[in-house]
Amino acid sequence: MTVGTVPEAELPERELIYDWNTVLPTSWPTRVELMDQTLRDGLQTATAHEPPLEDKFALLHRMEALGIDAANIGFPAAGPRTLSEVQKMAREIAVHRLRIRPACLARARREDIERVADVAQGSGLPVEVGLFLHTSPIHQYVHGWTEDRLLAMTEENVGLAVRLGLPVTFVSEDAARSHPRTLARVFQTALGAGASRLCLCDTAGHATPKGAARLVSFTRELVRRARADVRVDWYGLDDRGLAVPNALAALKAGADRLHATALGMGERVGNTPMDLLLVNLKLLGALDRSLEGLRDYCELAARAFQVTVLPNYPVLGADAFRTGTGVHAAAIVKAERKGHAWLADRIYSGVPAGMFGFRQILEIGPMAGESNAVYWLVAQGLEPTRERLDRIMAAAKTSDRILTDDEVRAVLGG
């Protein structure tokens, strides 16, 4: 590779990054549907606060800005307050003519489904019902349900929801631990009763990417043989830390819609993080839209639910684009010296900060080299003299952590 002062526009970007990620032939679908579960499963985060209604409205608008297709706005049967807030959110969507489509959760019970129909009637919008039933043997055993009972519940409740005019997504809870024989019978029953979507719900966070792909392929094949015009959804929890790769594996295997929540909030460890899902889809080339609104969406969700985004959270955490390490800083500084923001933003970062509304930050600490100090001084409008560099490096090398800006200024004598 020859080195010279190439103008930014002529930077040989393709030659500078050999992309091993694209060596194996993979085709990502061009259209990915997304369902936001922040206002439903997000509320089940043990240490979160339920946001006030105005913040729930604001979140709907942020989802809309990100181009998210649908939002589950709650479980209306949870109680009168929830019902009232769900109704108001549905009206907010109707009044502002948002493109985002509302959905609600219901158990396979008449009273739950009727509450969702009330929400639909009150807003004048079609409200999708996510009608869930546990299909795994462990749940059948604990509840004492036979397969026949599951089939009867499916037929009766899907049928009721369809008669009430609701688009029905039949949700198989604990799908990743459900027997294929049970799934086949239950899904065929749901399709026969008029369900328009099947959702594979990995409630227990059990799936690995291979498991998720197998389950989606099986369901797709089932739908194909039934000649049904039905979509397939994937919903996964993060108990093993595999929610994002599982969602991507499900998509690759043919899922039409993926479910996720802001910052991965949700029951126990949480749900698939919508933000990291979007980042990965964008980097994989499966999403053709700006994600500059991602930061607003996450910051609002964190504030509204009173959860902390820790520094090590990918992309959105404070450390995502921050380094105090000498060799890393040196390379970033050299790239910037060549006048290449594009280069500086990628040289030590697999995720370009600028794509998501952030920038690279260099800090000074015990791992720092002179480049960190030079960068800091220049950013402050100070000449990087020998004396200043020596003072800063002496302080850095005896510190057990990154120095704050004030500490660096104090070392320089104000």
Added chain:
Amino acid sequence: MDLEELIYDWNLPDTSLFLFRHDVEFQDETLRDGLQCPSVRDPSIDAKLEILHLMEALGIHGADVGLPGAGPRAVADVTRIVQEIVSSKLRIKPSCAGRTLKVDIDPIADIAEKTGRVLEADLFIGSSPIRQYAEGWDLDRLLRTTETAVTYAVERGLEVMYVTEDTVRSHPEHLRALYRTAIECGAKRICLCDTVGYATPDGVLALFEFMRGVVRETGEDVRMDWHGHRDRGLSIPNTLAAIEGGADRVHGTALGIGERVGNTPMDQILLNLRLMGVIDNDLTRLKDYVEVVARECAVAIPRGWPGLGANAFTTATGVYADAIMRALESGKPHLAERIHTSVPASLLGRTPQVGIGPLSGEATVMWWLRERGLPAEPRAVHRILYKAKQSRRLLDEAEIMAEVRG
């Protein structure tokens, strides 16, 4: 009924993790790359030794204990850690990081001589075209640097692991040339390092497929490592892909601390491989390992951290508690901990926890009371539930007890 009949496992059979000759080994980078995290505090030497002993207890095979080229304090700490491994007869194998430069290799070799312990030197070089362009390097220069450094390190008695940084964005022909040179000069191990956290599992598989070929061409018995980062949140699936692709050893850090948003979390590697039946390590000390690192490095354990976060086994949701109560009442606690999560709390020395909040139901309250040996008096249950439905968060213990008393 036993669990095998009650859980149909769509993940299995997964034979992809057993395709290679050696069992996978673990290399702990907490005390080196972990400390490059901009938010961590460099722990005291006593704390580093405590962390080292916890790695040993978890069955971790190797530890990168520092970069002695960083300065005198690093030399002192690394020396002390290696002495501890010798004097306590630990099985964990020490290694040190360094650039492919004499100034970094010498301090490692000096520590090996002083302690009488053979050390592995993990010598890294930036190999990607983007690095070469920014640094003004060309391939010839990288090859000469590699040859000089690896040869010198081997002469000084070090076991060399040769590390290409930013491997996932490096040209295959450059990688072939660099690795062949390093192996010819005596490197016994090579490390494919995704320094910038760019890889996807497909990328890792493609890379290992290629590198297995390069190693085969040399005819040498060389081991392959994988070192990944969390920038895209894909470090665990990337590590699984590396094992599938033939990695002999995979790297991680406690809680994934490290440069930027960090490395592959060692705790999650162990947890996942245990759940997939690849290893049989006792993971009850995993909690101590992450707690000591959190305390000593001044980082928080995220509440939603798999297996080890405060919320990992907590539920306050009515429909969830209902099933758990049924299992508990029929005397099946081993079932109760498996109903809603694929990670059994007892595997990590923990127990499922119940909270009471706006989405709770009667079963939630009854479970909470049962946990504390309190009677489920219907009026008290009703009062607690009424209070919970008014709240916008979980009730705390005092709030619930006030309702129990009426």
